Amino acid sequence: MRDSRWHGRLALGLLLAPALLWLGALIVLPHVDLAVLSFRERTGPRVYTPSLAQYKTFFAEPLYWHVFVRTAIMSVIATFLTLLLAFPIAWIIAKLARGRAGSLLFIICLIPFWVSETVRTLGWMILLRESGVLPALLVKLGLTAVPVELLYRDATILVGLVYTSLLFMVVPLVSSLESLDNSLIEAAYDLGAGGFSILRTIVIPHAAPGITAGCIVVFMLTLGNYLTPTLLGGKNSQWFTEQIYTQFITRFNWEQGAAFGFLLLGLSTALVMLGLRASGQRFGDVMRRT
């Protein structure tokens, strides 16, 4: 008996070791270290003192917090647009397409996202740059006299971000809409409800968990995106992750970069919490749903 208990402990220990090593050495300790970095200041060669200087710089320098706020606002807009664009397609997949057509359409919608973001962004660059496909088309159609540069605009960044995020919205929306019983909609219709009030009082409340899950994931990914804003926005992108990169890699100012990293992490965590609170859901459930 005692022997088997000892075996159980050993097994538990062996299973626990990889998990603790992974989370401890790659997640928890690095973030603690990042926090320590962000709260110190270099006062001489290899001499550091604890200070709030990095955070002070962030608030004192308009460029930094402008970029921060801009990134947040653009991310919110991108999330909202993604939801708007993904909802009808999720509805078509979950409710309108019959039998195999639905799952086929679903797979077709997933395919582009198996290809890496770099490739998709390359596609957008070829489409939108001044010498690209769409400007040439606009000239041919007589809409513009000369090719216009469609890259390096805020709208372009938004298009790119929405495009990369679609999948993470469509998947949770489809699964939450599939579980909605059609007879509820039929009953509402028979009782005289119009399309809009059915949407507002039945569909949206039912799909709320899926909507929240999708919005949270999309917001997070957009906020932390680097590739799409820098390539499609060029020098005008002013994305916060770019600031982190500049501080960390280009300027080698790790203290400042760490503070920026923490601010971004704080913003992302705060909005995830807010979303969860607003919809009354638990973190674990949302992550499993998406």
Place this chain on the structure above:
Amino acid sequence: MIPSLPRPAWLRTATAAYLIAFLAFLFLPLIVVAVFAFNDAPYPAPPWRGFTLDWFLGNSSSGRTGLFADSELLGSIWTSCIVAACVTVLSAIVGMTNAFLIERGRFPGKQVLSILMLAPLVIPGVILGISILAFASRVADFADDTLGLELDFLRPGLPLVVLGQFSYIATIATLTISARLRRFDRTLEEAALNLGASKAAVFRTILLPYLRPALLGSAAISFLMSFADFNTTLMLVGADTPLTVMMYGRMREGATPVLNAVSLFLMIASVVLALTLLRRGGSPRPKPDE
């Protein structure tokens, strides 16, 4: 609205139009990338100047460096493959031990640990990258200062890239594998034990075959995600550049259609992998998942 309710003609037309526009939006960037891989021009831009295979087969004699002669690009594909293979093996092992830990283990703090396991998915990749970079450097500096050890693998380079990608891909592997383990019928295991099988035999002959689809699925997803990762990799990369970082660098400079050629190759490879996986009944979704 749903098919069982009357839908006015304008709504049907609008739905169809939306579907077509949506699919065009999804596939246009990919189609453009594929088409311009065959354009006989020095840049991936219109007009169409005729069909060529130069961007695949070209070598110094034709004056154009095609994909198969571009040793830098081929080298980065190989680098990406090595990194992805390491990440896949590590994630599969840790994903499996985590699945047993979460589904079978009973120990204090399990709830906290299982929430912590989800955390890597909500931390932006850039921040995972810088925190691991900073922490690894600190450990390396410490080893250098106190013990005089040169721990080169903790400096920016492929081992750190592997660790950085593994830090969040492990979560996805854990979720995929534990979702399947949760549905396992424990009476099968008990029956085998009652019939005198050893624990090792039960694991090898019953559990492992049962978990095989989830293991293969999570391996495929891990490989693809590692191959496509950009944010975390960018922060940790050293002298050897994986494909995404190499492509990014070239895209900023305005590259030749050889990038289209390599993208086409990536598209075909990932779609083939995705469709094989779908056929086998694994999860078709490429990211934070299941």
